Amino acid sequence: MSARSRHSLKDVARAADVSVATVSRYLNGQLELPAATRDRIDEAVRRLDYRPNPHARRLSLGRSDTLALIIPDIANPFFARLAAAMEQAAAARGVMVTLHATMNRAERELAALDLASRNHVDGLVFVTNHMPPPEVAALINSFPRAVILDEDVRGAVAPRLMCDNEMGGVLAGRALYRAGHRRVAYIGGREDLFSTSARLAGLKRGMEGIAPARSYVHDHAAASGRELAQRFLQDGGEATALFVGSDELLVGVLDVFRERGVRVPDDHSIISFDNVRSLHLFDPAITAVEQPVDSLGRRAVELLLEGDWDAPGFRQTLELLPVTLVERASVRAPANNNKSVRPHNQQREKQ
Secondary structure, three states: OOHHHHOOHHHHHHHHOOOHHHHHHHHOOOOOOOHHHHHHHHHHHHHHOOOOOHHHHHHHHOOOOEEEEEEOOOOOHHHHHHHHHHHHHHHOOOOEEEEEEOOOOHHHHHHHHHHHHHOOOOEEEEOOOOOOOHHHHHHHHOOOOEEEEOOOOOOOOOOEEEEOHHHHHHHHHHHHHHOOOOOEEEEEOOOOOHHHHHHHHHHHHHOOOOOOOEEEEOOOOHHHHHHHHHHHHHOOOOOOEEEEOOHHHHHHHHHHHHHHOOOOOOOOEEEEEEOOOOHHHOOOOOEEEEOOHHHHHHHHHHHHHHOOOOOOOHHHOEEEEOOEEEOOOOOOOOHHHOOOOOOOOOOOOOO
16 A cells, blocks of 8 residues: 555644644645644644545535546547636636547436535536437436526527527528528437537528428437438439538538549538537638637536526526628538529638
């Protein structure tokens, strides 16, 4: 057994010639002591290489100085960037973030929530890409502080923090409508997701009331993008443009288009949603609705640690962060309408 594991709070108190309670309260920042007494305790801690028991510390302080982030997939650039933004914001406040990846499986979501609860985290950020069962919402509701981010969880009583999905649809629809497109297909996440309905509603608004010609929905994954693109082409691909609900889906769509010799934007214009991948390096560079991922991560930490959790109605808060359209080379007038529609003037990518 190492020396570190042998020494206890009692050993520190004995070496500093003070009581155990005095050492405990001093180390927890709950007691002011004369300089000489502080020096003796600090010296004893250094000499004995004492490390407080984290579980005991949580109990004594009523906090853990940790936040839990539960996400579907750490390999997805959106979630990786979100985690990095949260970690940076938490570090500035002296707090750590524990990360749990669920692979969008309900049993893993429940296990991650249970673990975070047993670790007495100071706050929870929960992200999912599917509609979880009621048991997930019930566990979320057991946390004193929890934020639902990116997608809704029915039955959860917690502040919601999302990007403005509907405005993202509006921006995409306006850009395509201006370019002359009147038949636009949507490829996105499952139809029971909050983001899917909001983006479709926004797309219709942006297209001056013209509903999407077709909608193809599945998981936000490259494999799903491949499957949905194949269905789109099998159905005739009569739409002149595609609005794709995530960069992950976009990767699969473009993979199929490359295999089939479908050219962007000559055959179909494309706008993606996320802009977390290096879409400016694609050939052609892809126009995208950009989510404020860094702002979402920072704001989640602010809500957890600085929100007015005692205020009536705070847990019913819905915050929508603004999105922007980054215009690149993947949108132009429909191929069969080049003479009658003014070409879309591509703008330099917003910095």
